[in-house]
Amino acid sequence: MKNVKQIASIALLTFFVGSTLSCEAKSKKEITLATQALVETKKPDKNxxxxxxxxxxxxxxxxxxxxxxxxxxxxxxxxxxxxxxxxxxxxxxxxxxxxxxxxxxxxxxxxxxxxxxxxxxxxxxxxxxxxxxxxxxxxxxxxxxxxxxxxxxxxxxxxxxxxxxxxxxxxxxxxxxxxxxxxxxxxxxxxxxxxxxxxxxxxxxxxxxxxxxxxxxxxxxxxxxxxxxHIDTPYDDVIITLNKKLNKTYVSYGSLGSSKMALQSVQDDKAAEMEEAVMVKRAVSKSSRLYNNASWDLVDASKNKNFNVSKIEKKQLPKELQNKTNKEIEAFIETKKIERKNIQQQIKEANQKREAYIAKNQKEGxxxxxxxxxxxxxxxxxxxxxxxxxx
The missing domain is CATH 3.40.50.410 (von Willebrand factor, type A domain)
Known part of the structure; x- marks a missing residue:
């Protein structure tokens, strides 16, 4: 009977923890080893x-x-x-x-x-x-x-x-x-x-x-x-120039590759047509984790655990990579990955200065x-x- 009460108490505690924490904050630190042993938990979908x-x-x-x-x-x-x-x-x-x-x-x-x-x-x-x-x-x-x-x-x-x-x-x-x-x-x-x-x-x-x-x-x-x-800043042209370099790090593949790469360019143009500041903000978004194009870009795709370049048909690759060995392709992707990371970091650093400039010069409302x-x-x-x- 005592064991039943102990199990019931732990189950109740688990329910309470699961009900009061959000955003997958139900970390292992929050759940006791005893609870893990007695209660079968299922990890929720990615937040x-x-x-x-x-x-x-x-x-x-x-x-x-x-x-x-x-x-x-x-x-x-x-x-x-x-x-x-x-x-x-x-x-x-x-x-x-x-x-x-x-x-x-x-x-x-x-x-x-x-x-x-x-x-x-x-x-x-x-x-x-x-x-x-x-x-x-x-x-x-x-x-x-x-x-x-x-x-x-x-x-x-x-x-x-x-x-x-x-x-x-x-x-x-x-x-x-x-x-x-x-x-x-x-x-x-x-x-x-x-x-x-x-x-x-x-x-x-x-x-x-x-x-x-x-x-x-x-x-x-x-x-x-x-x-x-929109407030123009001394860092806008720097970010726009870096964005052009960023675009050159994308390596298209698959049936979506060429059309998606074209779409990327078109949306850059659409943003720029509105105002230079809108293009700058878009470039900042492209330097963030949320801009992920794994469905058509080899660099983003290579970040996935199950990525294997040997599983991609040669004809699905850009022409300049079709005659390369798998090791050569992997080396090429790695070079582009490092290049992109560096450019994205430069955009982020320039944007920090840009935001500080805007905060100093922006009028209320x-x-x-x-x-x-x-x-x-x-x-x-x-x-x-x-x-x-x-x-």
Whole structure:
């Protein structure tokens, strides 16, 4: 009987530890050897941050879309510093939906998945830049409900799962009640953050604030037409030059290789067309752990434990490597890996100086409205999952 009580007590302790720690902070230090011996534990899936962006693309939202294009890399760069407790750094997955656009089928509620959860930052950028605005009806409840049903949110309770929905029409329109949609989100551990494009009180009175509060999310009102003021720094040209060198360290392979390498270049150009500062921020993202292209780049692919160059068909390699031996190819990859690491480090060092310069010269309120809204919510909600930010 005494043994039964001891086992029950240890099991209860295990449940308590598992329930109060997040972000895979359930390290071996937190679980006693006795617990490990008596309770069979299953390691949860790798920690992932899942962010779904639901953007209103009706006629009045050009400013919002432009802010999203300009500030995508600010959001990515913020996540590049996040830690799960004192251990792992989580993976970032972003999904994108547009709603309220009359070019989308009415039977779909004028809602369209632009890209499902993805870690491919170039593809996410491509899809974001493809968005255009057109008049339509905005059904926030249905947009939230659709994203919950369509996307694979996973079952790991430690993952940070967030929806950001932005728009400017009443939140209670459409056949699906926003209260039902947010209730479903809360049940699945998804936090809904609402961003009203307009006056704070107007948004609150049209249920945007209520839509956020029902899941413990943030309600923020922004001026979506406000022009983002980018501060030029003496380090911008240095980072842009380093980015060009960084691109030369990529070694394409497989069926996706050439097209993905071309996409990388195109998205550089898209960022540069907006403003030089946007290209700089993108280059900083490309120097981070979150910019990983193992599906088409041999250098990133070689970091995987199961990577074996001998398993890649010669015809899947760049022409300059097809006549090389496996050892020669491995040596080539290693050279590019070292070169990339050095360039990325130089970008990071230049960016530290750039950020210090900006902090010294930036006027209050000059940051992007959408960027401020999202980062504020991310940091606050990340703390509930034991997330910390460092550099």
């Amino acid at each position: 992932v941050v899942k962010v779904a962006l639901l953007l209103d693309t009706s006629n009045s939202m050009d400013g919002l879309i432009n802010q999203a294009k300009a500030q995508l890399w600010d959001i990515v760069n913020k996540f590049s510093y996040v830690k799960c407790g004192n251990e792992d750094r989580p993976q970032l997955q972003i999904a994108l939906y547009e709603y309220g656009n009359s070019t989308i089928e009415k039977q779909d509620g004028y809602i369209k998945q632009v890209i499902g959860f993805s870690t491919d930052l170039d593809e996410i950028s491509e899809k974001l830049f493809s968005l255009t605005t057109n008049g339509g009806d905005e059904y926030c409840g249905q947009a939230i409900s659709t994203s919950i049903k369509d996307l694979d949110w996973g079952k790991n309770p430690d993952n940070l799962k967030m929806i950001f929905i932005a728009g400017n029409e009443p939140f209670n329109q459409g056949k699906i009640d926003y209260k039902d949609a947010t209730s479903d989100a809360k049940e699945k551990g998804i936090i809904v953050n609402t961003i009203f494009c307009g006056d704070y009180n107007q948004g609150a009175n049209s249920y945007w604030k209520s839509g956020a509060q029902l899941t413990g999310g943030e309600y923020i009102a922004i001026n979506h037409n406000k022009k983002v003021i 000059s940051k992007g409205e959408l960027e401020n809204a999202m980062i504020s919510a991310i940091v606050k909600q990340g703390k509930s999952k034991n997330y910390t930010w460092d550099k």
